[in-house]
Amino acid sequence: MAAASYYEDGIARFLTACAIVWALLGMAAGVYIAAELVWPTIDFGQPALSYGRLRNLHTNGVIFGFGVSALMGTAFYSVQRTCHVPLFAPKLAWFCAVGWQIGMLAGGISLLAGWNAGKEYAELEWPFDIAIALLWVCFGVVFFGTIAKRRIRPIYVSNWFYGGLIIVIAMLHIVNSLALPVTLSKSYSLFAGAQDAIVQWWYGHNAVGFLLTGGFLGMLYYFLPKHADRPIWSYRLSIVAFWAFTYSYIWAGPHHLHYNAIPEWVQSLGMVMSLVLLAPSWATMINGVMTVAGAWEKLKTDPALKFIVLALAFYGLATFEGPMMSIRSVNVVSHFTDWTVGHVHSGALGWNALITFGTFYFLVPRLVGGSLHSVRLANVHFWLALAGTMLYVLAMWGAGVSQGLLWLAMDDLGELSFSFRDIMASMAPYYALRLVAGVVFLSGAVLMAWNLYLTAKGRPTVKVSPP
């Protein structure tokens, strides 16, 4: 049984490497479509290069390629250490990790080929939906199997968040993907009309909630105390925040459908629960900020802690902006504008990507038993990430508020003052600025990939035994 007494860390290394490759691919696709909005002809008449197909590759690549690989890798890494046992069913874990990469790669190609289920953030067609559901169940078996055989009685808070991610995403994905297949590449949703929209945004918003927020909070709750070398400021607050978060998030989806053909009370409920959500979201932010506040001396030696500090700032912004935009009198102007795109990216770049970068700078040197190849490069990356995110958010705030105002502007006769086409044509300078922001952010990610590659190159994964 000697082999079983080591943590299964090779899988965390594999998934980290995959996450970095997906980050580069997904972000590069994002930069390309940002360029297409400035120079529309650079699709060269190729369907696979059209905005409609590349945009899906971008979102699926960064959320399910980069995000999920990072979450799976860090969940497998941390659950062993918080339970003091090696991973349950390591072969199944490898099947799940490798299968996910193959599924995402094939799924990405299918999106470029034009297969599309027509649901935002759930574009992959039914064969992939089935594969994702099976792999996700495997993820759950490995994760909860490890928790079941733990040697520490309390279940640490990061595992509550990772567990919430696994259970809720399984539920959302399976229900939202229920469809009638017609051919291999085409299916139709089992839900019709407004109900389809409600189910879709129940899925869509909670994918943001339990994957992009809850899942990454699991990452924060494990890696922040490790970085800071001190416990969470208030453990009780973290548990209260988890249950409040889980209870309130699931109701918030209808705020994506304000002023649409769904019952008004459903819209109001979605709005109110979105506002309630601010409390648990910020409880976690305060917990994080106060944990770091006591560990300021670590900033001298840990280049990655800065990423986490900044990630918390953008988490605070995004979790405030979201509830605010769910208020109907704000949403009437902001909906369908680039303000929404800016909001998503303040979360995706400022929170998800930065917390993951900070985690990888911490994790990779420990996985290979060395030190980071270049602290200086990591510091440069930090400033590129901050500049890229800020530029992106500012460009989209400017574009979004202008669009909202111009679309609704009326003349003295009550006619709309401006045509949609003219308004969109005038957005080119903002889109150029957004392109610059994307290039700046992506170049930072390239530096990280290079830095971590040189950190890990030629070094085997360190073998660590449970205490």
Add this chain to the structure above:
Amino acid sequence: MTRFYRTPLGLLLHPKTAFARVAESEPAPLHVFFLHIVRLALMPPTLAFVGAWNFGWRLGAAEPLYIETSQLVLVSVGYFIALLVGLTGTAAAARWMAPTYGASKAFGSHLALVAIVAVPLAVGSIAHLFPHVFLNLLVFIPALLWSLYLLYTGLPVALGVSPERGMLMASSLVAFLLVAAVTLLGVTVALWAAGIGPAIGV
């Protein structure tokens, strides 16, 4: 009378001297408020009023958007009050954070720090004279970067904390400011929807 800097240009060239003066003098809050904060907060609304009255707001579409003079006065006064509340509120937030980061607890110092950090943005508001949204954005981005630089370098000096704790406190303030900025955006839009400001079909 305490002056932390003589001209905005002087501040841009020698920022650390200004912050060191704050640390030495521990200025009185009311003094900083009337001498610096009110003056800074007056600049952008005045310039925006003149610009919007003369040229109208250009949001990118063909015709500029003119706002009635009475509405313009209301919006400009609102802008002034928002800036006063915003600047004082930021100082109050910094004062609230001070015990956590072991920083100076003198409210006057926090107010002075905010007053200095806001100078590049106030100077940048010269762009309001020609209210083209994208032009304003282009001017405000470098101004904002300069303000951020002043915040990160000046905070440890003005409030007497180590650079590491200063970095954390400055980041917490950035989070506060991001939230404040987006609140301003949200409140503005909600006011439009309520019929105050430009005429929109809601």
